[in-house]
Each structure stands twice: as structure tokens, then as C-alpha cells.
Amino acid sequence: MDDSKMVGGKVKKPGKRGRKPAKIDLKAKLERSRQSARECRARKKLRYQYLEELVSSKERAICALREELEMYKQWCSAMDQGKIPSEIKALLTGDDHRTSQSTSKTPKNTKNQAGSHGNSKSA
Template sequence: MEFQEMTIIEEHNPSEGPHRKESGKRGRKPGRKSADKVDMKAKLERSRQSARECRARKKLRYQYLEDLVSDREKAVFALRKELEKYTNWSKEIDEGKVPEGLQEFLEEMGTMKQEVSM
């Protein structure tokens, strides 16, 4: 195998010295001590205010979710109670008994069917 020798081409003139930017963003700026303190205080206050607002939003979000869970749990308990009632009714019907409240339920359902069909 043959290898070619590589040469490095320099773009800047070595007699110019190292290449530096004059207007960099880093480092301290002379004569800005008191203005920086005021800016820093304002920045800290804005940060504190933002943190307070964030905590308030978080609290509201958790309260909303807790209310939502509570409502859903109530609905689940109501549905379980209704399911238990219907299960007991079916057992009583299998035994040949007329369950208490069945007649009112059937009348109510009949009224609802009449309203829907009209």
C-alpha cells in the first residue's frame, strides 16, 4: 500500500499572532458593579415570583385532580350499590319472590319508554 503525504495549509498569517475576538461576552465589564446588583435583585425577585406562581398552579392542579378522583369514586360506589341491588333482585326472582321496589322500578322504566317513543 502506498500512502500520500499530507500537508497542512494555514489560513492565517503566523506573524499576526493568535487570533482573538475583541468583543467577547465572557468576563467582567468594568464600571457596572451597582447596575449589576440592581439587575440581579430584579432577576431574583422575578425568579421568586415565578416560583410562587408555579407552586400555586401546581396546588390548583393537584386539587382539581383530587376532586376528579373523589367524584369518580362516588360514581363507582353508587354503581356498585346499584349492581348489588340488581343482583339481589335476580336472586329473589330465581327463588320465586317479587323483590321490594321492583314494581316501582318497572313502572318508572315504562314511563320512560313512553316518553322516549313519543
Template sequence: MISKEGPHRKESGKRGRKPGRKSGDKIDMKAKLERSRQSARECRARKKLRYQYLEELVADREKAVFALRKELEKFQVWAKEIDEGRIPDDIQMILEDVGALKKEK
């Protein structure tokens, strides 16, 4: 027959207090706390290094973005001058250098 006394408990569960623990466990607990503290220190150090790396990465990317914007503005000025019928001095020099290379070949 089915018993209706309530839920059955397992005697070998992992929860709860374990019998037979005494003062030797205090030393284990201190060692465990020290390992935990050491692990936390190492975690904070790794986190700090990761943030430094990411900050350097962002700074490098920002520099690249500024350089590309400056180059884009230069090309826009050149395009505007070409549209107005003028050849910018920089482009003239580039064309002369390319022409000099072709003459050498």
C-alpha cells in the same frame, strides 16, 4: 501542517465571565432573582390548584363508584329473588308503571 498544541478554544463562547460587568449588573441580578421568586410563587400556586382539581375529580369518581356498586348490589338481590321465583316489589311497581303507560297510549 496540523498543529498538536492541544484543543482550540473559541473566543466568542457563551460560557464564562463576561468582561465589563460591574455594579449595574447587581441591580440586574436582584431583578432576576425577584423574577425567579415570583415565577416560583406562581408555579406553586398553579400546582396547588392542579392538586385541588385532581382531588375533587377523584372524590367525584369515588362517589360515582359507590353509587354504581350500590345499584349493582340491588340488581344482584333482584336477580336472586327472580331465580327463586319471586318478583321483587320494586320490579312489580316498575312493571305496573310501564303497564299503566301502555294503557294510556
């Protein structure tokens, strides 16, 4: 006889209910998993690149600060011996009005000013 059933006025055949066959679902699921893994690896790579750039910029900043600290140590040891470094003399004489306006940038300006004054005196 016929295996179809009558449900709510409609004829339904056995084995056609629910999801698609498992093989199609499995293939689609594997492909989605592969795509997700590719995207995850790409995000991870970008994250590591960002972190490496951040670390290198921090290392450069640390080097610059160490150089500045060394310069200040040399100035202090020179002043302990009774000598006034030429950079500080320049700050106290001609460039006094410039340093009073930008006291927060004094360390960086002193390097540039000292280099330019040194060159103008020798020329």
C-alpha cells in the same frame, strides 16, 4: 488626558456602554425568579385541588354504581328463587307507562319509585 472617544460625532465615555451594572440585574433577576416560583406553586396547588375533587367525585359515582349493582344482584337472586321483587312488580303494573318513556333512567327511577310505593302501601 481624556479617556472619552469620538464615535459618529458623539462623545462616549468608557464603562457606560451596554447593560446596567450586574448587581441591579442580579437583584431583579432573583426577584423575578422568586415571583415565578410563587406563581408556579400556586398553579400546582390549584391543579392538585382540581384533581382531588375529580377523584372524589369519581369515587362517589363508583359507590353509587356498586350499590345499584348490588340491588340488581339481589333482584336476580330473588327471581331465581321464584319471587318477584316489589320494585319490579311496581314497574310492571302502575308505572309501566312512565318506564317506557324513560328506559335509560329506569335504574334510578326504580329506587325512587320503589321507596314511594312502599311507603304508600304501608300508610
